[in-house]
Amino acid sequence: MRSDVEFLDVQIVDLTHDGQGVADLGERRVFVPGALPGERVRLTLRRRRRQYHEADLIEILEPSVERVEPPCKYFGRCGGCAVQHFSYEAQVTFKQTIVQEALSRIAGVEPEVWLEPILGPQWNYRRRARLGVRFVKGKDRVLVGFKERATRYVTDMASCRVLVKPLDKLPGELSDAIGETSLRQRLPQVEVSAGENVRAAVLRVLNDPTEDDLSIFRDLGRQQELDVYLQRAGPGTIRAIDPSGVGQLAYSLPDFDLTLHFSPTDFLQVNAEVNAALVTQTLRLLEVQKNDRVLDLYCGLGNFSLPLARHAGEVLGVEGESGLVARAAGNAHLNKIDNVSFIAGDLNQLEWSFMRGAWDLVVLDPPRSGAQAVVSQMAQIAPRRIAYVSCHPATLARDAKELIKSAGYQLIAVGIADMFPHTHHVESIALFEKSKGI
Numbered sequence: 196m197r198s199d200v201e202f203l204d205v206q207i208v209d210l211t212h213d214g215q216g217v218a219d220l221g222e223r224r225v226f227v228p229g230a231l232p233g234e235r236v237r238l239t240l241r242r243r244r245r246q247y248h249e250a251d252l253i254e255i256l257e258p259s260v261e262r263v264e265p266p267c268k269y270f271g272r273c274g275g276c277a278v279q280h281f282s283y284e285a286q287v288t289f290k291q292t293i294v295q296e297a298l299s300r301i302a303g304v305e306p307e308v309w310l311e312p313i314l315g316p317q318w319n320y321r322r323r324a325r326l327g328v329r330f331v332k333g334k335d336r337v338l339v340g341f342k343e344r345a346t347r348y349v350t351d352m353a354s355c356r357v358l359v360k361p362l363d364k365l366p367g368e369l370s371d372a373i374g375e376t377s378l379r380q381r382l383p384q385v386e387v388s389a390g391e392n393v394r395a396a397v398l399r400v401l402n403d404p405t406e407d408d409l410s411i412f413r414d415l416g417r418q419q420e421l422d423v424y425l426q427r428a429g430p431g432t433i434r435a436i437d438p439s440g441v442g443q444l445a446y447s448l449p450d451f452d453l454t455l456h457f458s459p460t461d462f463l464q465v466n467a468e469v470n471a472a473l474v475t476q477t478l479r480l481l482e483v484q485k486n487d488r489v490l491d492l493y494c495g496l497g498n499f500s501l502p503l504a505r506h507a508g509e510v511l512g513v514e515g516e517s518g519l520v521a522r523a524a525g526n527a528h529l530n531k532i533d534n535v536s537f538i539a540g541d542l543n544q545l546e547w548s549f550m551r552g553a554w555d556l557v558v559l560d561p562p563r564s565g566a567q568a569v570v571s572q573m574a575q576i577a578p579r580r581i582a583y584v585s586c587h588p589a590t591l592a593r594d595a596k597e598l599i600k601s602a603g604y605q606l607i608a609v610g611i612a613d614m615f616p617h618t619h620h621v622e623s624i625a626l627f628e629k630s631k632g633i
């Protein structure tokens with residue numbers, strides 16, 4: 196250890212939204228990965244910046260009562276999970292606080308009701324992941340996994356406890372198989388997904404595989420009960436290595452007697468149990484009536500649209516990716532639903548003819564950037580209720596402010612849905628209602 200390294204003993208007073216401990220160092224805040232609020236820790240400053248400093252945790256002098264032993268041996272190095280060292284109850288409270296603080300700071304609002312958090316399994320919940328692949332000369336090995344927390348490198352990991360079984364063992368299996376091929380330095384990424392009976396891996400390849408490579412991938416597919424696809428260039432180039440043998444990826448929403456098909460790189464809510472509960476909660480909050488006309492914006496493959504169509508008079512889903520629109524229409528057909536239609540379009544564009552129609556209810560489930568353009572037109576549509584499903588509290592709060600201040604809505608209820616336990620990702624749902632007399 197260098198002798199000129201300076202150690203500081205500090206009190207951790209807060210946690211950043213991405214799970215780093217925060218200490219006050221006079222004029223500046225210092226961020227300490229691995230430290231928890233209430234702890235006294237010894238640290239060393241790694242990087243001094245104008246607004247804040249970054250530190251390395253050297254020793255925990257007084258641990259938090261909420262500290263637990265992280266069960267995953269890659270915790271700390273792997274960037275996938277940021278708060279595994281926090282008790283699960285504390286993680287849930289932390290995520291609620293993040294939503295509450297964003298709403299209060301950005302929108303100056305508190306909901307009338309906090310909903311019970313939607314919780315699912317704490318481990319082996321993730322049915323979709325994009326894994327990095329990298330050949331490391333020094334190790335003479337291919338690594339397959341999530342990016343490391345502190346670097347852009349791929350974590351050296353054989354398994355992952357948040358991936359659903361048996362995808363959880365795939366990092367090691369993929370690393371061995373890819374390492375045997377001629378593509379080991381020409382294969383940067385793998386996307387894995389699991390339906391209820393079928394699993395798939397899409398390997399992004401920069402060169403064409405040899406016959407030997409194909410035979411290695413076939414063996415991998417057979418041993419891991421996995422349909423293997425290769426992607427040579429853009430998304431339109433994904434091909435199964437054995438097209439006649441591939442199964443259909445699918446999940447069900449039993450509360451609505453629905454089965455939804457998806458393709459191996461489609462957007463998919465990653466946590467099956469939490470998603471099913473979130474869909475049910477959304478419909479319950481909206482109090483859908485049988486003659487209601489409902490807009491489902493950012494509808495993806497119909498995850499909310501089809502359950503809505505089971506209870507409403509008419510549903511229109513709008514989605515930016517044409518592949519997902521086709522999948523949504525196919526899912527409506529599969530489930531014999533004929534009161535739903537879908538259109539493809541960019542919801543960041545302001546002029547939409549459907550906005551001029553009469554809509555009773557709206558579901559918004561935008562990406563992290565939020566739904567600013569849509570929300571700016573909500574006064575014109577004036578639905579009775581809006582359910583906003585969010586994966587980014589700050590943009591939810593920005594859009595909530597617009598709905599309340601400019602479109603005449605009240606924030607009735609908010610709750611989190613813990614779609615990604617042990618990570619810093621915060622998913623939440625907010626219910627807005629048109630204020631009386633507006």
Ligand SMILES: C[S@@+](CC[C@H](N)C(=O)[O-])C[C@H]1O[C@@H](n2cnc3c(N)ncnc32)[C@H](O)[C@@H]1O
Nearest residue numbers: 462493494495498514515541542543560561562
């Ligand atoms: C969080 S996902 C939700 C998908 C769907 N509601 C579900 O539950 O599976 C957000 C969706 O918004 C779509 N999207 C992103 N930006 C968009 C835009 N500008 N216009 C329309 N759709 C967009 C994405 O393709 C994605 O399907």
